[in-house]
Amino acid sequence: MKIGALAKATGTKVETVRYYEKIGLLPLAARTTANYRDYGSDHLARLSFIRRARDLGFTLKALSELLTLSDDREQSCEAVDDIASRHLAKIDQKIDDLTTLRLELDRVISACQHGTVGDCKIIETLAPRPLS
Amino acid sequence: MKIGALAKATGTKVETVRYYEKIGLLPLAARTTANYRDYGSDHLARLSFIRRARDLGFTLKALSELLTLSDDREQSCEAVDDIASRHLAKIDQKIDDLTTLRLELDRVISACQHGTVGDCKIIETLAPRPLS
């Protein structure tokens, strides 16, 4: 199948597919006489894997490691679990950070009196306190 | 004060200070005879504002808008509130997305039996389902 079909089948953009091939995440595709990329089921499987992992927020680096691991079916699952768990911890951290941030922002916005900038609580919070 | 002192005073990197000047977020600094940047309290105030807004997750674009607004103290606070509220909504969305993602990832990791890759639930979840 052509690149457009592969892209559509996996919910990926054509340009992104080419990008993944360029960075080595996807193996080079066979070509037609017109130099069009021609993909088979192996590529479909691999790109699907990539798409799912990206959707779960794995970085391309982590994803690449997962792919390498998944190619050796006798490999211990520990390494996979390690990557996934570290990723989960990062997401936890991000949620924590964002939640803290959200609280602060909400506090600032709630204090806004909707007057002028001169007495705006939001601006006031951002501006440095006058030296006393 | 020199760039290093300004950077330290605001918890910003020297390179980032130069970057902000380059993109126009910080006004051009006065220079010493040695061509070193020389900063006064105006720059300190402005960079502090930038740092705080960045810490609250505002994009440079939104931040730039806030700075423009804050320069006109008679301006209505509505625009400021608008920017901040839209930012808050984005953070809310991000938290939602990450929370959903976390749930899915946790589910997958919990299903891991710690065997081999061949029967790894994590890999299995990422791999496309066999055609049936």
Next chain:
DNA sequence: CTTGACCCTATAGTTACTACAGGGTGCATA
């Protein structure tokens, strides 16, 4: 004078795409 911290500009790299320019291919329709 030497040394080390700091300063400068210019350029490129990071991450993961995304957009665009310019040109080729294939198929359906008039």
Next chain:
DNA sequence: TATGCACCCTGTAGTAACTATAGGGTCAAG
């Protein structure tokens, strides 16, 4: 056959917000 449109190709550059590096200058203390 000609045309039009969707799709394909490579190469390059842009996005956001920094960050790192190369190569060179300045300043102050020893």
